[in-house]
Amino acid sequence: MGNNAILFWSIIVALGLSGLSLVAMGLFSLRNVSYGKVRPVTVVLVVAPMLLLSVLGFTMQTWAEAGVLTVVIMFIVSLLGLLGSGVRSLFL
Structure with a gap:
């Protein structure tokens, strides 16, 4: 030291x-x-990125790759959520 x-x-x-x-x-x-x-759904939505990072971190070669892939996956999920919300509001 x-x-x-x-x-x-x-x-x-x-x-x-x-x-x-x-x-x-x-x-x-x-x-x-x-x-x-x-609501439990809110807690699940907050915990999902941490859980995804943990799973990817232990299964991939490096934690840096796991972090980048987690960000990409969560970005895609958020885009799909926005798209679904927009499409749903068209028909309601």
Whole structure:
């Protein structure tokens, strides 16, 4: 480690805080779903990119490729959603 000890521990602390915040967000979202404040579909839509990234990250060669493919897939899904919403509004 040498001269970079402070940098190393700063990165560890930042990653730990990020992990704790993700766990807290997950717990509070489950709590809100159980209280009926949030629809489960909303939680699924928020979790979908993270789940897709996790699956692609463990199945592809690098996490960078998995991240790029996740962005492309989510972009296509959002375009299809906008297209479907527009077509649906034409007939209603």
